[in-house]
Amino acid sequence: MSNKGLLFIVSGPAGSGKGTVVKELVDSHESIELSVSATTRTPRPGEINGVHYHFITRDEFENRIKNGEILEYTTYCDNYYGTPLKEVKQALAKGKDIILEIEVDGAMQVKKKMRGAVTIMLTPPDGKTLEMRLRSRGTEADDVIRWRLDRAKDELALMPKYDYSVVNEDGKAKECAELIYNIIKAEHAKTKHTKKIIKKFI
């Protein structure tokens, strides 16, 4: 196993259960950390700066983009959301594996900048289950759900650009997190990270 941490990107459409699975993964393995995003939106009640997000100003965010300090970013409802590069690099150097929970566009941005990044797409088992999950939230209008389903199809169509895909069956978040952990362990065992052992025989 390499001593340096590795960077993993977990993407998945709304209804894939991404949040639950990533929480399970991070909570059960001390060596794995979830990257905290930076955003320009206002904190919601209960949100803590540096825990849920790094809350920064628009000027600060744009400066960081200009200085190459943002690994990937997107805009949503007129606010920036992005991954601060420095924190990621520091954690990797300390030997932590970092999870970025980001969307497909961001994932492709990261892949270009950090070639070693490993991409994992989380998927619901099928379209019917996805629809049921979205409807069971009971908070969204029919046209929003239809829009989310269409968007999910578009996102899943990009799955071949990802290294791995993991199906999240109903009630199987733990198993799903464990499979992602298997992937993390396997990636550490790749010879590109372990070549230095050869020196121990010369």
Added chain:
Amino acid sequence: MSNKGLLFIVSGPAGSGKGTVVKELVDSHESIELSVSATTRTPRPGEINGVHYHFITRDEFENRIKNGEILEYTTYCDNYYGTPLKEVKQALAKGKDIILEIEVDGAMQVKKKMRGAVTIMLTPPDGKTLEMRLRSRGTEADDVIRWRLDRAKDELALMPKYDYSVVNEDGKAKECAELIYNIIKAEHAKTKHTKKIIKKFI
């Protein structure tokens, strides 16, 4: 996960503990099978045809090579040793993951013929441990041990040609087998094997 089995090659120098680790892996996972080699050498007392080896004649072996029925082979002490292609293909089609426990040359032959084959190099933790393991067998002369050590170095130098490498620490065969199992599960989750899930959303 793909339904078809995948092919894994485990190599490792004498003293890497390869036999113990592979036995542990196969014994603890029903979905994983060890490929039985064919050989032209005479069975030793207790060896069962079809279990330890497929014992076949020299003519038969050479015919099979000619007909492309041998996936890889080598010669040792004037006898052929090789992997019968048909058995491997049948087991893969049944959804079994197949382990070939073969040497570096054979591994490279297989990689050329079956591009999906995944290669894993098992290594001792360092040169000193390797030497101690070889000496502790107490059956070999000093010059044989020295020859094995040199050979191990040559084999380990080819590690970068392998996809993965796994260190087998003393007394850790179980953990080692488990890491190989992690690799097997991760390989099944690669998008090249899982793309068909996209159809479930269209």
